Amino acid sequence: MGKGMSLVELLIALACSSILVLALYHFNRISAASHHGMRCTWYCMQSLRTATLQLNSDLAQGACLLPQDIKIRVEGNQLFISGIPVTSQHPGVSVSSHAPPPYYSLVISSDARGLILDTTDIDGDGRPDFWADLGMITDTSPCVISHSYARGDSRVAILTDMIPVQGDRAVPAIHYELKPDGLYRNNQLLAEAVILFQPRISGHTLTISMRARYHETTKDMSLSYPIP
Amino acid sequence: MRQPRTCPYPTPSPEQGWVIALVLVVLAVTLGLTLASASMVLFHMKSSRAYSRIVQNAFLSTRDGRELSHRLSLLDAPEGWDHIHFSTELIDVGIEDIRTYSWRVAVREPYRGIPRHDLAPSQRPHILVIVDDSVSMNASSGHDYRDESLYLRSDAGGIVHVSDCSEVPDTHACPEGIYFSGRWGNSNERAAAMNGLYGAMPTWALAFSRARSLIDSLDQCEIAVMSGSRGLIHHFTGNWGETMQALDALHPTSSRASLAETLYQASAIFPEPCVSGRHILLVTAGISVNDGHLPAWLRDYDHDDNPDDIAFDGEGSHCLDDVSAYARSLGIAVHVMGPDTDFLRDVASKGGGRFMPGRDDLTPEGTTVTVPLMIRPDLSLVLSNSRACLHPTWLSAETGMHGRLNVMNPWELLPCPDLPVSGTAFTIAPDSSSDCLYVSTSRDRIIRIDLSKRDISWLLKDLGGALYIRGDLLLSGPDRQGIITCISRDPHPVWRQQGTCMDASDSIAYVGTGSTVQAHTLADGFLVFAFDTNHRITIVRYDPVTGTIMAGTADGLLYLFDQALELTGIIDTGMNEAILDISSFTMRKTTHILALGRTCLAGCTLNDLQWTASLDPGEPMGMAVMDGRAYVSVWTGEPPCLGMETGTTVLHEFDVLTGERFGSEVLCAGAAFGPSLDLDHAFMKFVSASGEILDKDISSLLGIQPCPLGKKLIRQLE
Numbered sequence: 001m002g003k004g005m006s007l008v009e010l011l012i013a014l015a016c017s018s019i020l021v022l023a024l025y026h027f028n029r030i031s032a033a034s035h036h037g038m039r040c041t042w043y044c045m046q047s048l049r050t051a052t053l054q055l056n057s058d059l060a061q062g063a064c065l066l067p068q069d070i071k072i073r074v075e076g077n078q079l080f081i082s083g084i085p086v087t088s089q090h091p092g093v094s095v096s097s098h099a100p101p102p103y104y105s106l107v108i109s110s111d112a113r114g115l116i117l118d119t120t121d122i123d124g125d126g127r128p129d130f131w132a133d134l135g136m137i138t139d140t141s142p143c144v145i146s147h148s149y150a151r152g153d154s155r156v157a158i159l160t161d162m163i164p165v166q167g168d169r170a171v172p173a174i175h176y177e178l179k180p181d182g183l184y185r186n187n188q189l190l191a192e193a194v195i196l197f198q199p200r201i202s203g204h205t206l207t208i209s210m211r212a213r214y215h216e217t218t219k220d221m222s223l224s225y226p227i228p
Numbered sequence: 229m230r231q232p233r234t235c236p237y238p239t240p241s242p243e244q245g246w247v248i249a250l251v252l253v254v255l256a257v258t259l260g261l262t263l264a265s266a267s268m269v270l271f272h273m274k275s276s277r278a279y280s281r282i283v284q285n286a287f288l289s290t291r292d293g294r295e296l297s298h299r300l301s302l303l304d305a306p307e308g309w310d311h312i313h314f315s316t317e318l319i320d321v322g323i324e325d326i327r328t329y330s331w332r333v334a335v336r337e338p339y340r341g342i343p344r345h346d347l348a349p350s351q352r353p354h355i356l357v358i359v360d361d362s363v364s365m366n367a368s369s370g371h372d373y374r375d376e377s378l379y380l381r382s383d384a385g386g387i388v389h390v391s392d393c394s395e396v397p398d399t400h401a402c403p404e405g406i407y408f409s410g411r412w413g414n415s416n417e418r419a420a421a422m423n424g425l426y427g428a429m430p431t432w433a434l435a436f437s438r439a440r441s442l443i444d445s446l447d448q449c450e451i452a453v454m455s456g457s458r459g460l461i462h463h464f465t466g467n468w469g470e471t472m473q474a475l476d477a478l479h480p481t482s483s484r485a486s487l488a489e490t491l492y493q494a495s496a497i498f499p500e501p502c503v504s505g506r507h508i509l510l511v512t513a514g515i516s517v518n519d520g521h522l523p524a525w526l527r528d529y530d531h532d533d534n535p536d537d538i539a540f541d542g543e544g545s546h547c548l549d550d551v552s553a554y555a556r557s558l559g560i561a562v563h564v565m566g567p568d569t570d571f572l573r574d575v576a577s578k579g580g581g582r583f584m585p586g587r588d589d590l591t592p593e594g595t596t597v598t599v600p601l602m603i604r605p606d607l608s609l610v611l612s613n614s615r616a617c618l619h620p621t622w623l624s625a626e627t628g629m630h631g632r633l634n635v636m637n638p639w640e641l642l643p644c645p646d647l648p649v650s651g652t653a654f655t656i657a658p659d660s661s662s663d664c665l666y667v668s669t670s671r672d673r674i675i676r677i678d679l680s681k682r683d684i685s686w687l688l689k690d691l692g693g694a695l696y697i698r699g700d701l702l703l704s705g706p707d708r709q710g711i712i713t714c715i716s717r718d719p720h721p722v723w724r725q726q727g728t729c730m731d732a733s734d735s736i737a738y739v740g741t742g743s744t745v746q747a748h749t750l751a752d753g754f755l756v757f758a759f760d761t762n763h764r765i766t767i768v769r770y771d772p773v774t775g776t777i778m779a780g781t782a783d784g785l786l787y788l789f790d791q792a793l794e795l796t797g798i799i800d801t802g803m804n805e806a807i808l809d810i811s812s813f814t815m816r817k818t819t820h821i822l823a824l825g826r827t828c829l830a831g832c833t834l835n836d837l838q839w840t841a842s843l844d845p846g847e848p849m850g851m852a853v854m855d856g857r858a859y860v861s862v863w864t865g866e867p868p869c870l871g872m873e874t875g876t877t878v879l880h881e882f883d884v885l886t887g888e889r890f891g892s893e894v895l896c897a898g899a900a901f902g903p904s905l906d907l908d909h910a911f912m913k914f915v916s917a918s919g920e921i922l923d924k925d926i927s928s929l930l931g932i933q934p935c936p937l938g939k940k941l942i943r944q945l946e
Contacts, residue, residue, distance in 0.1 A: 020253070031260065042271070049278055057941060064938030065329055083938075092940060100303040100316035101331060101937050106817055118817065167816065228936065 040217035047193035047212045048221045051183050054190060055208065058083065058174045059225050065093045065101040065123065066171045072206055072227055073142035079176040079199040079208070080135045080142040084123075085186060096124045105130075107138060107168040114146070114157040115164055122171065128152040133187035135175030138164035144175055147187070183210075196220075201227065296323055304773045306333055306931050308856035308884070311773040311812045313339050319934060325942035333854075333907065333931035336772070340655050341600050341850045341901050342808050343694060345670060347652075347917070348448040348466055350871020351504035353592055355449055356464075356494050359436060360456040360512035360566075361478050362485035367513060369434035369567045370425035373410030373417070378635070379433060381406045385479035387417065387430055389437035393644040395634050407635050423515075425567055431513040432480045435565040438584070439511040440475055442565075444468075445650045447616040447670050448592055452497065456490050456512070457482035464499065468670065469708050485517040488547035491562070492522055495555045502869035506560040507581070507590055510552075514572045520545030529554045530578055546571075552579035563589065591615040596872065599653040600850070601904040601915045602665055604679070608906065610919055611667060613652040618669050624682040631719075632689040639721050647689050649673060657695035657702070662717075668692045672707045676719070686719055698732050698750060705730060712739055714753060723753025731770040731777075736791065738777050740765030745779050747793050757793035761785070769810040774819050776834070780807025786823055788834060799837055801830035811853045815885060822858055822884065824851050829860060831887055839887035849877060852903050852912070855929040857890065858882040861914065863899040872917040873898040879914075879924070895922050907932060 005013070062081045063071035073080040086092040093103065103124075105117040120128040132149040135142060136158065143160030164170065176199070177184050182192035196211035208223045299320040305311045315336040321328050366386070373379060378394035381387045382405040394409040401407075408417060419430035443451060450464040453474040462474035491510065498506050520527065520539035528537040529550035536546035552562040552575045562579025566572045576583040595612050602609040611620050630647040634640040651671025658665050664685065665677045672692035676685040691713050693705040702719070705712030706727050714722040714737065725748060727739035736756070737748045743764055747757035763781035770777055776796070777789040784803035788796045801807070803825040811822045820838070823830045826848060830840045846864035853859075859881055866874035877900035881890040895914055900922065902914035910927035926932055 024256075027260075038267070045275075049275075053278055060939050061941055062938060064940045066938070068936065068938070095301065095318060095320070095329075096303070098304055100306050100318065101329070169816070 037217065040214045041219065043214040044193050044212035044217055044219040047182070047191035048210055048219060051191040051194055051197075051210060052221065052223060054185060055176070055223065058085075058185075059206075061092075063102075063171075065095065065103055067102040067104055067169060068228060070137045070139065070169065070171060072201065073137050073173070074199045074201050074206075075142050077178050077197055077199070078135075078142070078144075079197075080137050080173040081176075082137045082171045082173045084129050084172050085134070085174050090127055090129075093123050093129070094125050099124055104169040104171050107164050107166055107170055108154075109166055110163050110168075112163060114155055115170070116155050117170060118154075120152055120154055120156070129172050130156060133175075135173035135186070136170055137173045138170045139168040140164045142173065204228070296321065302334065302336075305336070305813065306331065307814055307816075308854070309333055309813060309931065310853040311771050311814070312769065313337050313852070314854075316931075318937075326939065327942065328939045329937035330934040331931070331937055332934045335905055335907060338603070338656075338658055339600065339850060339852055339903060339905070340657070340694065342848060343655050344598075344847075344849075345468070345654075346466055347596075347598055347872045347899060348450075349504070349592055349594070349596065350502060350866070350869035350874050351592075352466075352502060352869075352871075353449045353505040353507060353590055354452075354464055354498055354503045355443075355446070355507045355509060355590055356452045356454060356497060357439065357443060357475070357509045357511065358454045358456065358487070358490050358494055359439070359475070359478050360485050360487060360510075361458075361480050361482045362456055362513070362515070362517055363480055363483065364422070364485060364513040364515040364517070365432040365436065365480035366419060366430045367422035367515075368419040368425040368427050369429050369431040371427040371429045371434055373413040373429045373433070375409070375411040375414070377410040379408055379410060379413055379417075380404060381408065381417065382479070385481045386436070387413075387433040388440070389433055390635070391632065391642075391644055392646040393642060395636055395642045400636050402635070422513075423567075423569065425569075430480075431567050434567070435511045435513070436478075436480075439509060439565045440472075442509070442585070442587065442590070443471060443475065444671060445587055445617070445648070446591060447613075447652045448596070449590065449616070450502075453478075454490055454494055455482070456487050457484040459490065459493060460497065463497075472708070483517065485512070485515060486519045486521075487512055487514075487516045488519050488545060488551045489521055491548065491551040491555060492526065495551070495558055495560055498560065502871070504592060505590075506558075508555060508560055508562045508579070509565065509585070509590075510562060510575065510579075511565045512572070514548070514566055514569055514575075515543055516540070516545040516548060517543050520547045522547055522551065526550060526554055549575045549578045552576075556580040587617070588615065591617070595919060596652065596917055597901060597915050597919050598670075598872075598917070599656050599667075600902040601913050601921065602656060602658055603904050603906050603913065605908060608904070608913060608915075608921060609665075609679075610915055610921070611653045611656060612919055616652055618649050618651065618653045618667065618673075618675070622682055623677065623684065626684040628676070628678075628683065628685040628687065630687040630689070633691075633721065638724065641688065641720060644689070647673075647687060649675065649684075649687065651692075654692065655694045657697050659697050666695050666697070666702060668695050668704060674702075674704055674715075688715070688719060691715070694730070696730070696732050698734055698737075701750060703730065703732055703737060703750075712737070714750065722751075723748070725753055729765060729768050731768045733770050733772065733775070733791065738768050738770055738793075740768045740779060743781075745777065745787070745789065745793060747777075747791075759787075759789060759793045759795060761787050763787075766806045767808065767810060769812070771812045771819075773814065774812070774834075776812065776819070778810050778812065778821060780810055780823060782806045784823075784825060784830075786810070786821065786832065797834055799832050799835075801825070801828070801832065801837060802840055803828045803830055808848055809851050811851060811858070813853045813884065815856065820884060822851065822853060824848055824860065829858065829882060829887070831884060838885070841882055841887040841889060843880065844878060844892075846875075846878075847899075849900060850902055852905075853884060854912075854926065855931060856884050857929075858884050859903065859912070861895065861900055861902065865899070871898075875899075877914070877916070895924075896920060 084093045103122040108116045131151045141162035143158040146157035178197035183194040193212040198209040206225045301318040303316040305314040317334040378390040398412040399408040414428045418428040451471045452464040453462040530553040561581040563581035563585040564576040631641040651669030674688045692707040696703040702715045712727040727741045729740040767780040779787040786799040805825040809824040846862040849861045863877040864875045877895045896916040898917040900914040903912040912924040914922040
């Protein structure tokens with residue numbers, strides 16, 4: 001009792017403590033770096049996962065009760081999947097009490113400013129099925145409904161290079177487009193980390209290549225869907 | 229006493245401070261590893277969950293106690309399919325909030341073909357009816373009236389037998405004359421005795437009535453009518469209505485009965501071609517008046533040395549048996565209907581015929597088919613005719629009620645067990661809701677057949693024509709009298725209306741009569757709308773999808789109306805011939821109409837004519853519009869007889885939007901009836917006049933097999 005530590009003991013204790021602290025510091029650095037990397041990967045994957053899930057859901061429901069031959073269209077890096085998206089204001093396409101599917105509108109007339117449809121309620125449930133920023137697939141070409149379009153108006157302003165012609169069938173479509181700040185669905189940001197979105201149709205297969213990037217982390221994903 | 233601590237792994241230092249430090253380090257490392265592992269597990273769980281959701285959305289699974297449910301909806305006809313005959317079967321299969329849709333075409337109303345009255349074998353019996361219309365036919369036949377039978381004394385003269393059962397207690401006066409029961413007639417309508425015959429019933433009521441009944445039951449024969457006083461009244465025809473009209477115009481009022489002379493004339497009337505048998509049916513009391521003015525070689529042709537085989541201005545000539553023998557030498561059978569006397573039996577015997585012949589002595593032998601097949605889930609039923617009378621081989625029993633309209637109250641039916649099936653099948657109307665089949669015959673009979681028992685449930689006389697089932701009502705007509713009758717399923721007449729063609733919605737019957745289209749309420753027959761086109765209407769069709777009423781005229785015009793018979797359009801098809809059949813269908817939301825004439829097919833919209841296409845010479849037998857194609861069968865019989873077993877039936881296939889002919893193929897020899905659709909096996913079926921069943925594969929048509937319509941996820945992403 002009361003003897004105290006010798007100098008040698010103290011030095012050894014300090015050395016051991018230093019080694020332990022240094023080890024813990026390195027462990028912490030490695031953990032932080034690993035966590036950062038995982039977080040970037042997680043962020044990329046989260047974007048890709050969100051995009052994949054939404055694409056899968058939209059493709060699974062593509063052309064539900066609509067003409068099957070105009071199910072999917074690709075225009076550059078834009079993807080159009082026919083269908084009425086379910087929103088808080090619209091339950092999606094529904095079966096009519098008497099009219100048989102497939103449901104569609106007919107283009108009555110068209111010009112550079114837009115087109116006139118025979119009806120905007122394709123399934124006859126009393127709800128307009130076209131609205132602003134939604135996509136549209138016609139026999140001639142896919143297009144995007146202008147942001148200025150008022151729901152229910154039979155005259156539909158569209159953004160397209162190829163104007164649909166009279167007699168074309170027209171169905172609402174979900175529109176995917178890559179913008180500088182991410183992948184957009186019906187003009188709403190869906191996946192902000194996505195920096196590459198390349199849909200391609202080859203034969204009876206739709207292939208979608210996506211790339212997400214966050215800081216220095218890059219993740220690629222390629223999806224393939226059969227087109228009947 | 230202090231016990232020393234023992235440990236297999238001794239600490240570097242026995243001091244307590246080192247132990248705490250080491251424990252903390254171990255805990256920190258363990259915690260770090262645990263957190264890292266948990267983080268990775270969470271990541272994988274989220275990935276797995278996302279993958280699971282994708283897979284779940286791709287396939288329907290009944291795990292977790294979820295049940296697969298099916299919903300079936302019947303909607304309007306699919307695009308490119310005939311509105312009248314087809315509907316869409318929408319199949320909705322799913323589990324809770326995942327639904328997959330598909331569709332296929334279903335038969336809404338089986339195609340009934342274009343009914344034809346003029347079909348007969350190329351070699352058919354020719355029957356010449358000679359009716360003795362002298363007053364001697366009013367003399368006794370040697371029989372009394374049957375007590376329970378019904379007779380009619382017409383205002384124009386003569387008593388005829390109406391039915392074997394009587395609803396009239398004594399007498400009942402009506403515009404046609406006076407109906408009376410046999411019992412009453414035996415007391416009050418006694419015929420004068422003659423030649424030792426004393427029965428109350430006159431010869432006219434016996435012989436003419438039986439001859440009329442026999443002629444009424446004959447089909448696929450050519451019949452001519454002569455009278456003993458006026459000679460030839462109507463030349464050989466297969467038109468039953470004209471024959472009966474000619475017979476009904478005869479009355480026993482003449483003072484002349486040149487029977488032998490008329491028989492001699494009759495023997496020279498028969499045509500050469502298309503004849504399988506030559507028959508003369510002599511309806512007579514056997515008393516010649518002002519007769520016998522024949523060539524000398526003929527007066528005693530049978531060489532019986534009868535001194536009365538000479539001409540008499542009054543009664544007495546006995547040359548009838550001689551001319552009968554002469555007719556036999558020409559290959560003509562002479563049958564006799566009249567009182568049972570030796571003389572008349574002798575006439576029949578020498579003529580090679582029968583005294584009081586029956587159906588089997590006159591009708592053509594063999595089996596024919598005159599209506600499309602009846603398609604059942606597992607087999608096709610042929611409604612064949614035997615000896616020109618509906619007699620399907622698969623029919624096992626006939627136990628149901630037979631009845632006719634009550635002459636005192638036409639809204640009531642009178643059960644009358646002795647009424648036979650008569651005539652060949654004319655149209656059919658299957659009723660899947662009660663698994664029965666309604667058949668009308670060429671001789672105005674409507675028969676209900678219970679398909680499960682293969683039994684005749686009931687038979688109604690004097691009702692016929694095309695058949696339409698609408699809810700609990702059956703519409704038939706026009707019958708021989710040009711009457712359209714609405715019958716309840718009891719059966720019970722609900723209302724009757726004059727007309728030449730008709731169709732019906734679920735609430736309104738649209739009747740064409742002359743140049744007018746009329747709308748009658750289906751429930752009670754009240755006239756609610758009418759429109760006069762000034763053109764003879766040949767066909768009326770109701771489009772159940774658009775509610776359009778389409779009326780075709782004899783000169784190729786197509787009148788279009790809404791359901792209140794407001795005119796919505798007139799289309800000149802340019803055919804200049806009667807429109808025989810009409811089909812309507814939808815392509816790209818536009819309603820199109822096909823009008824079929826005898827030589828032409830025209831396609832138009834509700835606004836204007838789009839195209840016309842000519843058909844090969846022949847008789848159109850049927851038309852079906854399926855998947856944007858029109859299938860038209862045309863039968864070309866061989867002249868001069870145009871027998872139903874001769875020539876060929878060719879099936880033509882047209883594009884309904886352009887009229888372009890895709891192709892033609894020979895279906896069979898002779899006339900073919902159909903098409904009947906067996907969608908379960910993807911066949912369009914025809915049946916030939918000889919009963920041969922012909923299948924055409926239609927599995928390539930869109931809608932025959934279930935067509936996917938996508939999937940709906942009612943549950944949305946979380």
